[in-house]
Amino acid sequence: MSTAIIYWSGTGNTEAMAKAIERGLKEGGAETVLLSVDKTSADAADTYEKIAFGCPSMGEEVLEENEFEPFFLSIEKKLGGKKTALFGSYNWGDGQWMQDWQKRVKAAGAALFEEGLIQQEAPAETVCAEFGKRFAAF
Numbered sequence: 001m002s003t004a005i006i007y008w009s010g011t012g013n014t015e016a017m018a019k020a021i022e023r024g025l026k027e028g029g030a031e032t033v034l035l036s037v038d039k040t041s042a043d044a045a046d047t048y049e050k051i052a053f054g055c056p057s058m059g060e061e062v063l064e065e066n067e068f069e070p071f072f073l074s075i076e077k078k079l080g081g082k083k084t085a086l087f088g089s090y091n092w093g094d095g096q097w098m099q100d101w102q103k104r105v106k107a108a109g110a111a112l113f114e115e116g117l118i119q120q121e122a123p124a125e126t127v128c129a130e131f132g133k134r135f136a137a138f
């Protein structure tokens with residue numbers, strides 16, 4: 001069972017979440033690849049059986065619009081039945097971007113793991129690693 005973590009991060013907070021989630025997945029025994037979104041494509045991502053997507057709240061409670069949103073739009077229709085986790089960092093909002101993102105993933109027919117993990121600014125890495133470890137067992 002191969003797992004990819006695919007993320008976008010402007011100032012490093014979501015990247016720190018991604019790295020901690022990677023550690024947890026590996027602790028949980030999952031074969032894991034960590035990819036920033038510019039290093040992959042929808043077709044390449046589709047070869048993984050599980051995917052954890054990470055993107056902070058940007059714009060006004062939306063996914064980052066130049067790189068991540070176009071990528072996600074291109075993979076969204078391939079997510080049917082795929083074990084999918086969502087995570088990202090935010091600051092002043094109420095997490096609306098994650099609520100909207102979860103709705104998209106469920107509408108695509110993906111098997112969504114738990115609630116998307118949100119962390120304000122710099123993450124609690126232990127919380128992220130535990131999320132990854134549970135995703136390994138999902």
Ligand SMILES: Cc1cc2nc3c(=O)[nH]c(=O)nc-3n(C[C@H](O)[C@H](O)[C@H](O)COP(=O)(O)O)c2cc1C
Nearest residue numbers: 009010011012013014056059061089090091092093
């Ligand atoms: C252009 C821009 C727009 C943002 N919009 C929001 C927002 O709508 N809601 C929110 O909670 N945080 C918003 N933030 C804060 C970021 O989500 C927060 O700083 C996060 O930690 C950035 O993650 P990163 O370090 O992975 O880039 C915004 C930040 C920037 C730079």
